[in-house]
Amino acid sequence: MTERVLLVGGGGREHAIADELAGDCELYAAAGNRNPGIAELADGFRELDTEDPDAVVDYALDVDATLAVVGPEGPLAAGVVDALDDEDVYAFGPKQADARIETDKTFQREFMAEHDVPGQAAFETFEDSDAAADYVESVEGDVAVKPAGLTGGKGVRVTGDQLSKAEAADYVRSSEHDEWVVEERLVGEEVTVQAFVANRDVRPTPVAHDHGRALEGDEGANTGGMGSYTGPDWTLPFVTDDEYEACVDTLEAVVDALPKYRGVLYGQFMLTDDGPKVVEFNARFGDPEALNTLPTMETPLIDVLTAARDDDPLPDPEFADVATVCKYVVPDGYPTNPEGGTRVTIDAADLDDAELFYASVDAREDGIYTTTSRSYAVVGFGSSIPDAEAEASAALGDLPEGLRVRRDIGTDALLQERIDHMDDVRGE
Numbered sequence: 001m002t003e004r005v006l007l008v009g010g011g012g013r014e015h016a017i018a019d020e021l022a023g024d025c026e027l028y029a030a031a032g033n034r035n036p037g038i039a040e041l042a043d044g045f046r047e048l049d050t051e052d053p054d055a056v057v058d059y060a061l062d063v064d065a066t067l068a069v070v071g072p073e074g075p076l077a078a079g080v081v082d083a084l085d086d087e088d089v090y091a092f093g094p095k096q097a098d099a100r101i102e103t104d105k106t107f108q109r110e111f112m113a114e115h116d117v118p119g120q121a122a123f124e125t126f127e128d129s130d131a132a133a134d135y136v137e138s139v140e141g142d143v144a145v146k147p148a149g150l151t152g153g154k155g156v157r158v159t160g161d162q163l164s165k166a167e168a169a170d171y172v173r174s175s176e177h178d179e180w181v182v183e184e185r186l187v188g189e190e191v192t193v194q195a196f197v198a199n200r201d202v203r204p205t206p207v208a209h210d211h212g213r214a215l216e217g218d219e220g221a222n223t224g225g226m227g228s229y230t231g232p233d234w235t236l237p238f239v240t241d242d243e244y245e246a247c248v249d250t251l252e253a254v255v256d257a258l259p260k261y262r263g264v265l266y267g268q269f270m271l272t273d274d275g276p277k278v279v280e281f282n283a284r285f286g287d288p289e290a291l292n293t294l295p296t297m298e299t300p301l302i303d304v305l306t307a308a309r310d311d312d313p314l315p316d317p318e319f320a321d322v323a324t325v326c327k328y329v330v331p332d333g334y335p336t337n338p339e340g341g342t343r344v345t346i347d348a349a350d351l352d353d354a355e356l357f358y359a360s361v362d363a364r365e366d367g368i369y370t371t372t373s374r375s376y377a378v379v380g381f382g383s384s385i386p387d388a389e390a391e392a393s394a395a396l397g398d399l400p401e402g403l404r405v406r407r408d409i410g411t412d413a414l415l416q417e418r419i420d421h422m423d424d425v426r427g428e
Helices: 012-021 036-041 053-062 073-078 080-086 105-114 129-138 165-174 241-257 289-296 301-309 385-396 412-426
Strands: 004-008 026-031 044-047 067-070 090-092 123-126 143-147 180-184 189-198 201-204 208-210 213-215 219-222 227-230 263-272 275-282 323-331 354-358 361-364 367-370 376-382 403-405
Touching: 004 012, 004 053, 012 026, 012 036, 012 289, 012 301, 012 354, 026 036, 026 053, 036 354, 036 361, 053 073, 053 080, 067 080, 067 301, 073 080, 080 090, 090 301, 105 123, 105 180, 105 275, 123 129, 129 143, 129 165, 129 180, 143 165, 189 241, 189 289, 189 301, 189 412, 201 241, 208 289, 227 289, 227 385, 241 263, 241 275, 263 412, 289 323, 289 376, 323 385, 354 385, 376 385, 385 412
Parallel strands: 004 026, 004 067, 026 044, 067 090
Antiparallel strands: 123 180, 143 180, 189 201, 189 208, 189 263, 208 227, 213 219, 227 323, 263 275, 323 376, 323 403, 354 376, 361 367
16 A cells, blocks of 8 residues: 655755655645645645644545654644544654653753653753843853743853853843743763654664854854754764764663654754763754755665554664765845845756755745745765765855855864864863
8 A cells, every 4th residue: 555644844854854755655745835845746735834733634634644744843842743643644753742852941851850861961940031040140150041942943042152141141031931941051062863763662863963053163143053964874073982872872761751752853962071961852853954864864764654653663774874964055144134035046956966955945936035044955965074065065056145055064174173172072
C-alpha cells in the first residue's frame, strides 16, 4: 500500500522533509503560506492555519492520510498531534504534553532536575518579570535570560556577551513575557544532536553546528539560524567522540523519562570544560539543521515513519560520508527591521553540488519574492566542510540588493576559531 502522508508546515525544514519523502509516498502538505518548493513536490497543497487542530484534521481526512509529519513547534504546542491521533491518523511528532520539553522552558529545566537528566545548567525560574529582572541584577556571574514560552529562537539574551546585566534587566521588565528562566551563562561552543524517537527507541543523527547570530563574526541579534554545517563522519573537528556520546546519553535520558515521546528530539548543547550542558531541547527538527541532515540520509524517511507507527524497531539511519554547509539568505534588516519584496534570482535547476530550500517567500505570477523572515537556504556538499562551503558559496553567487547572507559560515577561518576556542575551554 502506498502511504498517504500529510506534512504540516511550510518552512525550510518542511521543504527538506518534503524533498526526502517525495517519490516514496503520496505527499500532501498544509501550511499557512504556499512554499513553492513544497508545492512542486506535493500531490496536494492546502493553505490553512496549521495551529488550528480542526483545520489540520479536516484536511488529513479529506486526503485519507495514513501518516502525518508535524514540522514546526507551533502546531505541536497547539495539540495538532493529539487531534490527529483522536481521528486515528498517526502523526510523527510529540503530543502537546510531551512537546513541553520545548514549548515551556520552566517545565524543561524542572523536568531535567526531577529526572536527573545529565547536562543540567544552574537555573532559577520566575513567574513575575520584575522578580526575574531583580535577580538578574543581583546574581553573581553572567546569565542567560529566557522567556519561558516560544520565541522563535529570538528571545534569549546573554549578559557578558550581548548586553550588560542592567540592559538584560531592562529587557525583562519591558518584555511582554511574564514567566522567565534565568540560567548560568555557559561558555564553550554550541552543537546540535537530533534523534528520531518512537516506542522508546532513540536513533541519533550526525552532530551539527548552527550559527544563530545575524552578522558575520557572530555579531548582531539572535535569529532562527543563519546557517549550519555537518562533517563527513558524524562529528566535527572541535567535538570529541566522548562529547557526542554524552549528548546522546542526555537524549536517551529524556526519552526514558518521557516513554511515550515520538518524533524528533533535538538537543542543543554547549561544550564546556565540564562536558556538554543543555542549552535547550526542541521537540522537532531544527531549522537549519534539518537542511544538513535530511539530504544526506540514505535510509528512507518513510521507513522511519512506518516503523514508528507500526511499533516496529526504528531503523538505524545511515548517512552519506559527505560534509554539508547550509547558508540562509535573509532580507536586509533581518531580524530586527527586515525589508521584504526583493525578487529571488537563484534557480534550483542551475545548482550542481548544492540544493535550494525555500523558507518564507511570496510566490507571485512574475516570480518569487522575499517576505520579512528568512527567505531561502542553499546547502553545499563536499568531502570536507570547507569544500562544502565552497559549493554553497558558488551556488549563492552574487546576491541582488536587498538580500544578505553570512558568507563566513563553514569557512576555514571560522572553523579554526571554533577549534582553537575549544582547545582553550578544555585547557589543551
